[in-house]
Amino acid sequence: MRPEPRNVAAAGGVLWRPGPSGLEVAAVWRPDVGNWSLPKGKLEGGEPLLVAACREVEEETGVPPIPQAWLCRAEYVLPNRDGDVHKTVDFWSMRTDKPEAEFEGNEEIGSRQWIPLGEAFVRLTRPRDQLALRSFSALPRVTSTVVLVAPAETDSRDGSPALTAPLSERGRDQAVRLAGLVSLYQPDKALTATARASVQTVEPVASSLGLTVLSETAFDASSHGRNPERSVARLRRLAEESSGAVVGAEEDVIADAVAILSDEDGIGVPDVSTRPGEAWVLAFSGSRLAGAERL
Incomplete structure (x- = not known):
């Protein structure tokens, strides 16, 4: 009998900036899985979701974010030999005053790019990222x-x-x-x-x-x-x-x-x-x- 799924909470954001042809969102390249995705990560200890979202976005992109509005919660199950993992990821819309902040790649995050919103729907293929992008697109621009x-x-x-x-x-x-x-x-x-x-x-x-x-x-x-x-x-x-x-x-x-x-x-x-x-x-x-x- 398989054990009950282990619950893991994570948080992240759709970090955006004005671009020459419209809004651009920050995407990160994860070498271990070979794809582009929105910045996110697991909570540390008992920190609030919003704190984790801001910390993870800045750690993964190098850009200090300013949250605006909660967007959505994505839920999915990751198969694991030691028991499935039920994961939730809360996303916020985020702006920044420092879009050109320096970035240093590492083994976890190889690169950061600002991608036009329409292109992000094509390049960020994971369902959780698609859900966050749709929620962001449906939100009027927060001022x-x-x-x-x-x-x-x-x-x-x-x-x-x-x-x-x-x-x-x-x-x-x-x-x-x-x-x-x-x-x-x-x-x-x-x-x-x-x-x-x-x-x-x-x-x-x-x-x-x-x-x-x-x-x-x-x-x-x-x-x-x-x-x-x-x-x-x-x-x-x-x-x-x-x-x-x-x-x-x-x-x-x-x-x-x-x-x-x-x-x-x-x-x-x-x-x-x-x-x-x-x-x-x-x-x-x-x-x-x-x-x-x-x-």
């Missing part, structure tokens, strides 16, 4: 990524009002962990609701990127209830003004904003509930929502 961050856990033992309650020790840990993920998106603006917890949750990522945190009442629950469209309009303007931003907003504001944006722009998001310390990644094409995912 901005806004990360919505809910305030982490607060410490209310001293009876502080919700507006002034500080983060608990666990909340501070949540904020630091969030900063590691949010910083991958390289936001160039940091905005937050006026509540102390919202500010403290955004501060670690703003500090790591050298950003000034600006407070905006549009993301406060108290003002949002009177005019829910205000926060949505601010997010659309923000997407047009910058290539990326991190926004601290209260949970109800985030849930409503994701619901309104996804409904208006035809993006299916079945569950918009948002918990303390949770974040959403909103990918915009101009001012229009192109994708939404939990971080």
Whole structure:
């Protein structure tokens, strides 16, 4: 009797740049299997999928990526004498500010090429790469990524009002962990609701990127209830003004904003509930929502 398949998780990306005749994607040559493919690789330890995707793309291409939107999950089984391996690969759309970064080949990756998107469909023949390329092609061109961050856990033992309650020790840990993920998106603006917890949750990522945190009442629950469209309009303007931003907003504001944006722009998001310390990644094409995912 054959053993149950062993599960292996991997992650990678469709890394793109503007080319003379359209978009080009980064492909790598794998000498051991003799084919071109998208950059990807297995997770190390318990690292998050997104962290693994960015690390593997940079290791295999030499190009530092900036994630934009999750594309798809490919699943397949690799036959093995010691038991089949069930493998999953999550892919993200990724841009870069350094497309000409140097590349050094090795035994695993022999070469890197930027290939026109149409040609990539011909040269990258593996089903998982085809799935990722199709998902990328179906996605409107992402021009901005806004990360919505809910305030982490607060410490209310001293009876502080919700507006002034500080983060608990666990909340501070949540904020630091969030900063590691949010910083991958390289936001160039940091905005937050006026509540102390919202500010403290955004501060670690703003500090790591050298950003000034600006407070905006549009993301406060108290003002949002009177005019829910205000926060949505601010997010659309923000997407047009910058290539990326991190926004601290209260949970109800985030849930409503994701619901309104996804409904208006035809993006299916079945569950918009948002918990303390949770974040959403909103990918915009101009001012229009192109994708939404939990971080």
